[in-house]
Amino acid sequence: MTEMKQLPIRFPADVKAWLADQARLNGSSQNSxxxxxxRERMERQEATSV
Structure with a gap:
């Protein structure tokens, strides 16, 4: 397993609500x-960098 680092982060209310909805719909945690x-953003950036 890869090493995990904690990152305290604050989200605008609308982003937090979207994350909560996505987590509920996908049966996952907001962290996930x-x-x-x-990761999706990383993959898009890597794809355009090649």
Whole structure:
């Protein structure tokens, strides 16, 4: 398993509500939804950098 680092983060209310909805719809945690969204962004950036 990869090493995990904590990152305190504050979200605007609308983003927090969207995360909560996505987590509920996907049966996951809000933390997992943030990681998924960031990884998707990383993959898009890597795809355009090649």
């Amino acid at each position: 939804e943030v990681i998924r969204a960031v």
